[in-house]
Amino acid sequence: MHDIKLIRENAEGFDAGLARRGIAPLSREILELDEQRRAALARQQELQAERNAVSKKIGEAKRAKADSTELEAQGMRIREEIAKLDAEGPRLDALLRDTLGKIPNLLDAAVPEGKDEADNKVEKTWGAPRNFAFTPKEHHELGEALGMMDFAGAAKLAGARFTVLKDKLARLERALGQFMLDMHTSEHGYAETVVPLLVNDATMYGTGQLPKFAEDLFATTDGRWLIPTAEVPLTNLVAGDITPAAQLPLRMTALSYCFRSEAGSAGRDVRGMLRQHQFTKVELVSITTPEQSTEEHERMTRAAEAVLERLELPYRRMLLCAGDTGFSAAKTYDLEVWVPGQGKYREISSCSNTLAFQARRMNARFRVGDGRPDFVHTLNGSGTAVGRALIAVMENYQNEDGSITVPSVLRPYMGGLESIAA
Known part of the structure; x- marks a missing residue:
């Protein structure tokens, strides 16, 4: 298994290592998938913060006996989006792990070039x-x-x-x-x-x-x-x-x-x-x-x-x-x-x-x-x-x-x- 952090830091070196095994560059595909995964996680964290803020406002509105209908609808939309991301995050994690899991190890510098x-x-x-x-x-x-x-x-x-x-x-x-x-x-x-x-x-x-x-x-x-x-x-x-x-x-x-x-x-x-x-x-x-x-x-x-x-x-x-x-x-x-x-x-x-x-x-x-x-x-x-x-x-x-x-x-x-x- 490869370290995604090392691929982020040196994508060119990773692709060069794969080329020694006759494998086409994969870093772009891997990093795009990684970016989707990280974006989904970041969005989930944002939504959780928004949900907490809306919940606080709903509580304040109810204590003030004000209309909270719009806030509750907003909270429902946020919860629905979070639920989707709750499924999307693990799917992207599994897809990235599966992709990395099929890629062979990079070779030691001492390994000679050759086909067979x-x-x-x-x-x-x-x-x-x-x-x-x-x-x-x-x-x-x-x-x-x-x-x-x-x-x-x-x-x-x-x-x-x-x-x-x-x-x-x-x-x-x-x-x-x-x-x-x-x-x-x-x-x-x-x-x-x-x-x-x-x-x-x-x-x-x-x-x-x-x-x-x-x-x-x-x-x-x-x-x-x-x-x-x-x-x-x-x-x-x-x-x-x-x-x-x-x-x-x-x-x-x-x-x-x-x-x-x-x-x-x-x-x-x-x-x-x-x-x-x-x-x-x-x-x-x-x-x-x-x-x-x-x-x-x-x-x-x-x-x-x-x-x-x-x-x-x-x-x-x-x-x-x-x-x-x-x-x-x-x-x-x-x-x-x-x-x-x-x-x-x-x-x-x-x-x-x-x-x-x-x-x-x-x-x-x-x-x-x-x-x-x-x-x-x-x-x-x-x-x-x-x-x-x-x-x-x-x-x-x-x-x-x-x-x-x-x-x-x-x-x-x-x-x-x-x-x-x-």
Whole structure:
């Protein structure tokens, strides 16, 4: 959500920020609506003063036993106009809020120009892809050959973009999630949190999923939404609160199921489990002061990178360009892991700083001492996507006979198992 005061003060700068995202100028439309809203409020206040004055005169006339008919008619006209404004004010407030609520965040100055993912900037690369003595297979080939990845069974149960994992691959996915949680809580200072998978409209609005991205979500028949990521409930835990500055930053993590309709992705990644309606992810969320958020963004991204390094998975850090940065984000780093079956890097984590954009939508604030409250900054990141980590482990640790070596850091979670074979 954008601050209307800042738009009033620097409309040209606001439009220039939108232009970086390829959005036409909106400040004139917003300020005209704001002026109507302010004029309605000013007129309402004038009428209330007039009503009070007329009421006083009516009282004086009655005490003097004078004719008050004209004054009473005037008072009736004023009350009718006030009643109209009583409805018009909230309508204009809602219209302005709805207009601002559909506009994406302005970008950080460090975000490079560009239209799409082809213009993203490689910030660093870690690890070297393994040289295979054989042609590496994709994860779905490996999983089906092992009899532990069942796409046909999942389709029978739920349709496309679902997977049934079995036996040791099911345990490997669980091991990955537990490993990530343990690492983030014991080494990176995040508090483990269990959150609802169903949330209300206000919660989805607070982090920016509603109203713009409703088609990307799954809704229930009782007015709730399945979460697309644990970012949504974790961040909204501070909605409406004023947190003492001494308690910041707050750092939370959750391992949860996530649900996405994948609207508009028809034909993309149809094979395997890269793009699913249901998947598991370890989410990282930080709530900070404005002064802390830039450093916290780097810290969060390093926490996600540490997972991939501990698993010895080659990856690269990408700084997303203007055209590829998400709706709520001011700046985003994507981590892309190497998947040898496809011979390319694929996104496995996205770490974003939204500044005060989500906080304004949620009215989430902090206070220093007895000072005036200000909006917190919110950050979120994948630490990491568990399903995609499973894919990366399977493909990078595959052997020529179709077996998969279990990474050493995961063996304690696998009962000491060193290899997964048919």
